Amino acid sequence: MNKDKNEEEFSKIKNFRINPWMAGAIIGFFAASLQQIASMTKPPAYGFCMACHARDLINSIINPIAGTNLGIAGIVTSIPTLTIIGVLLGSFVAAIIFKEFKVTKAKFNVSYLKMFILGILVMNFALILSACPIRTSLRVAHGDIIALVGLICIGIGAIIGTIVLERRIEV
Numbered sequence: 001m002n003k004d005k006n007e008e009e010f011s012k013i014k015n016f017r018i019n020p021w022m023a024g025a026i027i028g029f030f031a032a033s034l035q036q037i038a039s040m041t042k043p044p045a046y047g048f049c050m051a052c053h054a055r056d057l058i059n060s061i062i063n064p065i066a067g068t069n070l071g072i073a074g075i076v077t078s079i080p081t082l083t084i085i086g087v088l089l090g091s092f093v094a095a096i097i098f099k100e101f102k103v104t105k106a107k108f109n110v111s112y113l114k115m116f117i118l119g120i121l122v123m124n125f126a127l128i129l130s131a132c133p134i135r136t137s138l139r140v141a142h143g144d145i146i147a148l149v150g151l152i153c154i155g156i157g158a159i160i161g162t163i164v165l166e167r168r169i170e171v
Contacts, residue, residue, distance in 0.1 A: 031134055049135045051126035053083045129153075 018026075063069060095101035106112070126132050129150040136154065139147030 027134065028137075031138065049126075049132035050084065050087070051123050051132055052130070052135060054123070055127060057084050 092101070129136065129147075133151070133154050136147045136151045140151055
């Protein structure tokens with residue numbers, strides 16, 4: 001009886017789906033809440049930024065080894081940098097739980113190289129803007145005009161990317 005109940009609970013969890021609006025609202029709520037709890041203000045007002053947190057994680061590893069002080073001074077990097085590790089471990093555990101983790105032998109394909117280069121460009125442009133879309137939105141909420149321009153550019157890029165992807169879809 002208890003085993004059936006556990007399987008029923010697991011199937012409810014497994015079949016739970018979250019839509020993009022709900023995910024955005026949850027992440028935005030927690031980003032704003034963590035800003036308030038940690039008393040962070042602009043510019044270190046982090047959201048859920050894979051580019052900025054990856055940069056800070058690398059800086060927090062390299063700075064003590066090299067004896068340098070790279071990065072923006074005054075940012076507490078211990079909590080935000082753990083986001084990268086949490087996302088990687090969480091996605092790995094979720095892939096194993098839902099049996100979607102597969103190790104495959106890779107064959108070289110030009111599209112993989114193109115995606116890798118585009119990923120590097122996205123990360124670099126995010127660091128040039130000094131924000132991901134969530135942090136950019138937080139900066140716009142603080143009244144940052146440059147962030148507003150960046151947010152508009154992110155929207156234009158998303159629209160262009162969607163149009164390019166729609167043209168490649170085979171019906």
